Amino acid sequence: MIAINDLTFLIGSRALYEDANWHIKPGEKIGLIGANGTGKSTLLKIIVGEYAPSLGTISMAKDLKIGYLNQDLLSYDSHHSILHVAMEAFERQNQLHDEIEILLKKIETDYSEEILNKLSDKQQEFEALDGYSIEYRANEILAGLGFSTEDQHRPLNTFSGGWRMRVMLAKILLQTPDILLLDEPTNHMDLPSIKWLEAYLNGFDGAIVIVSHDRYFLDKIVNRIVESRKGKLTIYSGNYSFYLEEKALRGEIQKGEFKNQQAKIKQEERLIERFRAKASKAKMAQSRMKALDKMERVDDVDDDNPTVNFRFKFSKPSGRHVVRIEEAYKKYPAIDILENADGVIEKGDKIALIGANGKGKSTLLRIIAGTETFKGMCETGHNVTTTFFAQHQLESLHLDNSILEEMQSFAPKHSDTELRSILGCFLFTGDDVFKKIRVLSGGEKSRVALAKSLTTDSNFLILDEPTNHLDIQSVNILIQALQQYEGTFIAVSHDRYFLDNVANKIWFIEDKDINEYPGTYAEYEEWQAKREKAGETGGIKPAKVAKPKKEEPKPSEIEEKKKQLKKLNLQLQVLEDEIAEKEKAVKTLEADIAKEEIYSNPTKLKEVNERYNVAKESLGAVQLHWEQLAEEIMILEG
Structure with missing residues (x-):
């Protein structure tokens, strides 16, 4: 290939x-x-x-x-909807669609055989390329990548870089x-x-x-x-796990070969040194020297997995309750994040906050950090000192500082030896520490910012996507650092290996409330899979402040609600039957349009096209009515 x-x-x-x-x-x-x-x-x-x-x-x-997705595509800009951008993948189908529209317009006044033949050829090619299903395929992939139906009609330039990258990925996948x-x-x-x-x-x-x-x-x-x-x-x-095992095995073999070769080289060098001064043995010594120079050397095995060899200390431990959240409300114009939500972070908790984008993970972190306005209460406990790490903090690094100077200005109580030891753990060794911040890559800046965060005198860390831009080695270093950290932290990350190795508790936002699973990420995944299979809707909740009980509905209200639901369900059934009939009619008309006796006759084609458009509009209206009715039923059942 x-x-x-x-x-x-x-x-x-x-x-x-x-x-x-x-x-x-x-x-x-x-x-x-x-x-x-x-x-x-x-x-x-x-x-x-x-x-x-x-x-x-x-x-x-x-x-x-070749379909090539790279970070440079983030700069792609368009005022078209993301559905339109994704469908740009179907270059030939789009071209045919436009040409068919032009020919259909022409056919209203020009009934020549040439136009009819062109239209027939274009329609046959369009159908052969599955042109009628391209919008459905684009919808399906965009939905899988997290875009709602409403989102798909928004212009690309209204989305952030990360969401734009998903659109470009959808476009590439659609190109097959x-x-x-x-x-x-x-x-x-x-x-x-x-x-x-x-x-x-x-x-x-x-x-x-x-x-x-x-x-x-x-x-x-x-x-x-x-x-x-x-x-x-x-x-x-x-896969990657097999690679780790195989690489370790190859490393052991290489290490053995290296040791054996080094022993042989030393033995040869001793023999050469012993006999090179003797005239009778000089020729033999020269021959051995040439053979030694030509020997293909086996490299020693480098350690690709540096370990963190310092302990993170803070001057005072926190009290038992690090953070208490009570009756928190947070809403944006387009979405409700939290409603009457409670949560408790206790000393020693290592929490992974997970969930889909847009559910409020970063918002909740900012509420905990005290940088986000909301209704309700978020109280920090006794002796809690906090450090908040987020990607925007990379912008606060001083570009003219060297890495070491940046650390010195942030942690003046640490000696240069301690700071260089910490930087060494984050892969900045030797003269690397004198590099200016401005010449560092995104990943290197992330490592500097993380090193700064972990040198603070804080007993509570808030980490928003700390693994972004980090390679596998750097993620391993961060895992080791957090495993040694004796304080409390809450972290948002999409790196499941990282989460599984640092968290002892999982938080997720569901039904506008903070829900908790008391275990590792792997255990949570197993529990969630069983939960989805069983069709459950509830979650395991954290310890919460008692809420006032909701007033139970009266029997008469329950009966009225049942009657209303029964009536609405009957109406829904009637609409479903009507939708089935209308879909059948639309498919019949689609089949008629493809018939030679229709598309070769301009008058009949125009008539069938008009009936088809009316049928499609009628179907759309009934489907919209069904959706409204279904939503009303869901509200009543909830």
């Missing part, structure tokens, strides 16, 4: 890749991994032709259709390419959308190459791992 042979790519004098080889085969689902800066995104750009290799070749079939190249597709996605994407990619017939730092996501999808490291591409069969 795609063959990369002896690839070398230079950035200045530095070789990002050197004699790298990789063959992508049809149907393979590949995770392309490696630390930040090892050239993963660059490699995808080389494959699609945005960059040219310094040496080597990239070969592929001429008709290969032979191979998908996805660069961090889960960035800015909530958990429900990530799970939907997992299911979609598992059913995708073509090849997939995914650059991702989400190891759970990789485990669910890929059957091969390609590691970009030290300018080479190393291939492992299996």
